[in-house]
Amino acid sequence: MKLLVTGGAGFIGANFVHATVRERPDVDVVVLDKLTYAGDRATLEAVADRITFVEGDCADTALVSQLVGDLAAGGEDAAVVHFAAESHNDNSLSDPWPFVQTNLLGTYALLEAVRAHGVRYHHVSTDEVYGDLPLADPADDPARERFTADTPYNPSSPYSATKAGSDLLVRAWARSFGIRATISNCSNNYGPWQHVEKFIPRQITNILDGVRPKVYGAGTNVRDWIHVDDHNRAVWAVLGRGRVGQTYLIGADGEANNLRVVRALLEIAGQDADAYDLVSDRPGHDLRYAIDASLLREELGWRPLHSDLESGLKATFDWYRDNEAWWRPRKAATEAKYAQLGR
Numbered sequence: 001m002k003l004l005v006t007g008g009a010g011f012i013g014a015n016f017v018h019a020t021v022r023e024r025p026d027v028d029v030v031v032l033d034k035l036t037y038a039g040d041r042a043t044l045e046a047v048a049d050r051i052t053f054v055e056g057d058c059a060d061t062a063l064v065s066q067l068v069g070d071l072a073a074g075g076e077d078a079a080v081v082h083f084a085a086e087s088h089n090d091n092s093l094s095d096p097w098p099f100v101q102t103n104l105l106g107t108y109a110l111l112e113a114v115r116a117h118g119v120r121y122h123h124v125s126t127d128e129v130y131g132d133l134p135l136a137d138p139a140d141d142p143a144r145e146r147f148t149a150d151t152p153y154n155p156s157s158p159y160s161a162t163k164a165g166s167d168l169l170v171r172a173w174a175r176s177f178g179i180r181a182t183i184s185n186c187s188n189n190y191g192p193w194q195h196v197e198k199f200i201p202r203q204i205t206n207i208l209d210g211v212r213p214k215v216y217g218a219g220t221n222v223r224d225w226i227h228v229d230d231h232n233r234a235v236w237a238v239l240g241r242g243r244v245g246q247t248y249l250i251g252a253d254g255e256a257n258n259l260r261v262v263r264a265l266l267e268i269a270g271q272d273a274d275a276y277d278l279v280s281d282r283p284g285h286d287l288r289y290a291i292d293a294s295l296l297r298e299e300l301g302w303r304p305l306h307s308d309l310e311s312g313l314k315a316t317f318d319w320y321r322d323n324e325a326w327w328r329p330r331k332a333a334t335e336a337k338y339a340q341l342g343r
């Protein structure tokens, strides 16, 4: 099988490439990545001789058409897995343009290429397209509302709006042009190689630097955490066995508010669990995300392997402690951006 993986030098894409090379040696992987501030070739160093790396923009229609054409020329069993995106909500509030460019025009370019060459396409998206849910505690309210594939789209930020727009492009290309596409909408990922701008790596690296974690607002916002390897195993399940035209939601029943996560990280570091700072809130900050993944579980038989958040946080904490050379070059510039926002 031949795969074109866009965004393969970013967090989830790189974990996907590592897992694919490790577990599916028969798959030929081509990575297309623009190497924005969020992409890093060092992340792919250990698999560099097992893949083909192309530095380029997924919104470059000529380049994308050529790469997808080459993929199609290799035979029937070819697919595009589209991870590339501008992915950080805070950045989308400061400067939305790269989000429109990459998330909308990049998806458009890929859709036109798979349409022209008849190649299978999987679109990696987010639960944020559904907006947010009222706060609710799983322990008190097992029947609380969660997102399903039927939840109406209601995105809050320029990031989630452009991801929602990209999903709708995929649906239109599937219905009007008959492309063989699937979509997955996943909840918040954590694990190795996540950029230090994101919540969990930011707080781990702050703690390692002797800086107090920074929590937005009152810290009561809830995210539905999933280990990146469980997300990527679900992407493979959808790619292999998913119904063309179907949307699958991916989540591992990992709801936790931000205070619980920060307190767990401080405890892992052997520090006072209250040694964090509450800082000003993100404008339009979504309250709660929660995924009902029963379609994925029942139809495709997927199950998460990492179901205990605290032990996943401990492994992630240890990874950042042991891989400072990877994250250190980006830490100061990231914190300088947050300082400008007063967060």
Ligand code: NAD
Binding pocket: 006, 007, 008, 009, 010, 011, 012, 013, 032, 033, 034, 035, 036, 037, 038, 039, 040, 056, 057, 058, 059, 082, 083, 084, 085, 086, 087, 088, 102, 106, 124, 125, 126, 127, 163, 185, 186, 187, 188, 189, 190, 194, 195
């Ligand atoms: P990331 O920001 O870590 O990585 C994005 C990668 O895409 C980088 O390597 C970057 O260089 C590359 N890229 C950006 N613009 C590009 C362009 N125009 N052309 C080619 N490459 C480009 O993001 P991530 O967290 O790994 O997210 C990957 C995908 O998963 C995104 O589509 C995101 O919306 C989705 N997603 C992320 C999460 C999460 O929790 N991180 C959850 C659900 C879905």
Ligand code: TDX
Binding pocket: 087, 088, 089, 090, 125, 126, 127, 128, 187, 188, 189, 197, 198, 199, 200, 202, 214, 215, 216, 217, 221, 222, 223, 258, 282
């Ligand atoms: O310093 C921080 N303090 C803080 O309290 C940061 C960076 C974040 N937060 C809060 C905001 C959110 O409630 O933590 C939560 C998680 O924040 P992010 O890591 O920025 O993630 P989020 O905005 O939830 O979006 C993530 O999940 C869905 C990814 O970045 C998206 O790409 C994905 O689509």
